[in-house]
Amino acid sequence: MITGMVVEIKAKTCIILxxxxxxxxxxxxxxxxxxxxxxxxxxxxxxxxxxxxxxAACLLILLGAGLLYxxxxxxxxxxxxxxxxxxxxxxxxxxxxxxxxxxLNAAGEILLSRAMVVGRxxxxxxxxxxxxxxxxxxxxxxxxxxxxxxxxxKNGQEPALQPGKIYQTIVESLQSxxxxxxxxxxxxxPEIRRQARKLGLSTGRYLIHVEGSKKGLDIGLxxxxxxxxxxxxxxxxxxxGEVLGKRGYTGWVxxxxxxSQPGPEAGSNHRSPGLxxxxxxxxxxxxxxxxxxxxxxxxxxxxxxxxxxxxxxxxDVRELPGLRIQGDPPPGYDQEHNGIKERNINxxxxxxxxxxxxxxxxxxxxxxxDSKDLSGTTERDQDLRNNKELKDNKDRKSNQGxxxxxxxxxGSRPGGRM
Amino acid sequence: MEDLAHLxxxxxxxxxxxxxxxxxxxxxxxARVTAGLCRRHLEWGFDDELSIAFITFNEAIDRYxxxxxxxxxAFARLMIRSRITDYLRKEARxxxxxxxxxxxxxxxxxxxxxxxxxxxxxxxxxxAAREREEEIRDYTRLLxxxxxxxxxxxxxxxxHADARQVLLGVARQLAADDSLFxxxxxxxxxxLKELSLLTGVHRKTLERGRKYIIAMALLWHxxxxxxxxxxxxxxxxxxx
Numbered sequence: 001m002i003t004g005m006v007v008e009i010k011a012k013t014c015i016i017l018x019x020x021x022x023x024x025x026x027x028x029x030x031x032x033x034x035x036x037x038x039x040x041x042x043x044x045x046x047x048x049x050x051x052x053x054x055x056a057a058c059l060l061i062l063l064g065a066g067l068l069y070x071x072x073x074x075x076x077x078x079x080x081x082x083x084x085x086x087x088x089x090x091x092x093x094x095x096x097x098x099x100x101x102x103x104l105n106a107a108g109e110i111l112l113s114r115a116m117v118v119g120r121x122x123x124x125x126x127x128x129x130x131x132x133x134x135x136x137x138x139x140x141x142x143x144x145x146x147x148x149x150x151x152x153x154k155n156g157q158e159p160a161l162q163p164g165k166i167y168q169t170i171v172e173s174l175q176s177x178x179x180x181x182x183x184x185x186x187x188x189x190p191e192i193r194r195q196a197r198k199l200g201l202s203t204g205r206y207l208i209h210v211e212g213s214k215k216g217l218d219i220g221l222x223x224x225x226x227x228x229x230x231x232x233x234x235x236x237x238x239x240x241g242e243v244l245g246k247r248g249y250t251g252w253v254x255x256x257x258x259x260s261q262p263g264p265e266a267g268s269n270h271r272s273p274g275l276x277x278x279x280x281x282x283x284x285x286x287x288x289x290x291x292x293x294x295x296x297x298x299x300x301x302x303x304x305x306x307x308x309x310x311x312x313x314x315x316d317v318r319e320l321p322g323l324r325i326q327g328d329p330p331p332g333y334d335q336e337h338n339g340i341k342e343r344n345i346n347x348x349x350x351x352x353x354x355x356x357x358x359x360x361x362x363x364x365x366x367x368x369x370d371s372k373d374l375s376g377t378t379e380r381d382q383d384l385r386n387n388k389e390l391k392d393n394k395d396r397k398s399n400q401g402x403x404x405x406x407x408x409x410x411g412s413r414p415g416g417r418m
Numbered sequence: 419m420e421d422l423a424h425l426x427x428x429x430x431x432x433x434x435x436x437x438x439x440x441x442x443x444x445x446x447x448x449a450r451v452t453a454g455l456c457r458r459h460l461e462w463g464f465d466d467e468l469s470i471a472f473i474t475f476n477e478a479i480d481r482y483x484x485x486x487x488x489x490x491x492a493f494a495r496l497m498i499r500s501r502i503t504d505y506l507r508k509e510a511r512x513x514x515x516x517x518x519x520x521x522x523x524x525x526x527x528x529x530x531x532x533x534x535x536x537x538x539x540x541x542x543x544x545x546a547a548r549e550r551e552e553e554i555r556d557y558t559r560l561l562x563x564x565x566x567x568x569x570x571x572x573x574x575x576x577x578h579a580d581a582r583q584v585l586l587g588v589a590r591q592l593a594a595d596d597s598l599f600x601x602x603x604x605x606x607x608x609x610l611k612e613l614s615l616l617t618g619v620h621r622k623t624l625e626r627g628r629k630y631i632i633a634m635a636l637l638w639h640x641x642x643x644x645x646x647x648x649x650x651x652x653x654x655x656x657x658x
Contacts, residue, residue: 005554005650007558008567015572017651020579021575021582022575023568023575036547036554
């Protein structure tokens with residue numbers, strides 16, 4: 001609002017002189033003015049309009065940016081399908097949170113209805129799912145369990161989530177529930193997932209079909225759809241980890257024969273499953289009574305598979321067979337080990353005779369002393385006791401075991417133990 | 419101007435010396451106004467017109483109403499004008515028929531109440547508006563001599579209150595300094611260097627506000643001519 005004396009009148013505007021010495025040009029008032037007349041003028045609602053508009057625009061931009069960012073964050077970038085017997089698929093966003101989950105069969109839907117996974121981080125979701133699966137008796141401590149997980153990225157790029165991490169999560173989760181299972185984590189191309197969806201299968205099951213047919217196994221789609229993973233293994237006499245081959249992570253949890261299998265990414269990833277497996281071994285000592293039962297029953301299909309799968313994998317030297325041996329090394333080696341171990345313990349009591357032992361068994365002794373320093377003797381003894389028990393199985397197996405295994409042994413052993 | 423307003427307030431409240439002072443200070447103004455009306459040179463003590471004007475001015479001090487938005491001097495001038503016109507008309511009539519002055523006393527009685535009537539109020543407002551308009555035209559003409567238009571002033575007058583205050587202060591000082599103002603009137607240019615020295619304002623600032631300073635200095639210097647404009651700006655002037 002400005003007030004001033006009109007000092008000049010133009011066609012459509014007039015100039016006013018305000019009491020504070022300003023000259024302002026304002027539109028001519030409707031009634032017309034005389035020179036020298038004092039008029040008041042409320043400036044056009046320029047500011048009142050612009051300020052809220054700008055504020056609103058800023059707000060909208062912020063909101064839009066926020067929404068876009070949120071949308072970008074929560075856009076589906078990866079799919080993780082889990083097959084136990086129930087098959088579920090979880091859609092992950094960029095933060096590795098589950099933004100959608102669906103059951104791929106009836107059991108899967110039931111499982112999902114019991115476990116709230118949407119909006120949780122993947123690890124938590126996996127934990128919940130597995131716990132629920134155990135509670136709902138889909139995973140039983142007494143049976144042969146298989147947990148097959150496949151990771152598919154939406155655009156087929158390298159997955160942001162590490163299969164190794166997921167493997168770790170599953171293994172830890174299973175260990176905490178105390179259920180032994182074969183854990184397989186695979187990555188699959190988006191193409192595979194699409195075809196699997198077309199056929200109404202989970203990605204993992206379809207992957208079994210594809211890889212199986214590559215290796216000359218006849219696994220029908222209907223069968224895949226119908227059967228649980230464990231029963232499929234039993235029926236077909238296959239080990240899913242073997243069928244799927246070398247790409248992902250495979251291992252047994254809570255079995256005396258932990259298997260770690262490095263995929264394309266070796267190195268540090270290779271070690272972590274191994275560590276988990278050694279823990280798995282510890283657990284076995286607690287659930288010792290289960291272990292032999294497990295072996296006689298569920299373990300056999302694993303043995304059987306050795307025959308059909310092996311011819312298909314000619315180059316596969318340090319894969320499954322080698323890793324299986326990790327759990328039960330050849331008799332000679334192990335006996336020697338035990339002997340040394342015992343002697344070392346004795347020496348520790350005596351303490352002064354150590355150089356002798358070192359001189360006698362330089363290589364093995366060295367290794368043993370290293371491991372002894374790192375892990376407690378009691379733990380070690382437990383391991384050894386387990387090994388002794390396994391010797392029975394191993395003796396039977398040694399008929400089948402190949403010579404390659406021995407070659408692979410020294411390399412894989414420290415990894416398994418450390 | 420400020421002194422005048424102060425004296426006026428004192429005089430109105432009954433201060434005799436203030437009234438005396440105000441009257442003596444305004445004698446040149448009264449003489450100028452009356453001379454303008456009579457269109458001849460007048461001298462104190464010889465001409466009745468001046469006496470009438472002086473008495474009217476004294477009356478104006480009491481009758482002035484501030485809320486009418488007419489400056490006091492303009493109000494006094496209007497009163498003086500109306501009285502002098504009356505006087506001159508009466509004189510003319512008296513000289514025309516010497517014998518017919520029977521009603522003169524009656525007329526006098528008639529005129530006086532007119533001044534307090536609504537007609538007088540109306541006359542005052544109309545005259546004030548006319549004078550104001552006249553004043554602005556004069557001012558526009560004066561600015562045109564310096565090649566300044568109001569449109570230019572709109573453009574170059576400082577928008578910021580502080581900057582405007584600085585330039586107004588400069589203009590005031592320039593208007594008060596006779597030699598500098600004469601220099602301005604002669605050359606139609608601001609004596610930038612001298613003014614900068616006098617006011618302590620940077621030359622660049624003066625240069626930027628050149629037209630505004632000139633316009634305002636002209637206004638302040640001719641304050642008695644631009645009564646209405648000066649009075650209007652007084653609110654701002656008082657702030658200094």
